[in-house]
Amino acid sequence: MSSTPDPIDVHVGQRVRLRRILLGMSQEKLGSSLGLTFQQIQKYESGANRIGSSRLYKLSKILDVHISFFFQDIYEDDAASDMYLQSENKKF
Numbered sequence: 001m002s003s004t005p006d007p008i009d010v011h012v013g014q015r016v017r018l019r020r021i022l023l024g025m026s027q028e029k030l031g032s033s034l035g036l037t038f039q040q041i042q043k044y045e046s047g048a049n050r051i052g053s054s055r056l057y058k059l060s061k062i063l064d065v066h067i068s069f070f071f072q073d074i075y076e077d078d079a080a081s082d083m084y085l086q087s088e089n090k091k092f
Helices: 007-022 027-034 038-046 053-062 067-071 078-091
Strands: none
Touching (some): 007 038, 027 038, 053 067
């Protein structure tokens, strides 16, 4: 198992962090809303831990955004796109 976070997990985590900050919400408050610790939120935001689909849905409700918000501009960064495509190609 790779210790490098998947670029998509990193992107989604960055979008969670962006929205949380825009709302003036602390990691502690977001974690509490989900029944998690702020350390778990830190791991999500860094991409170290993947966010499951049900949790991402709950995050969209708490952060008051459409679930697609977390994936906006995902391929704007060509380096992240290239890294993702290369990692996917290695699986086959």
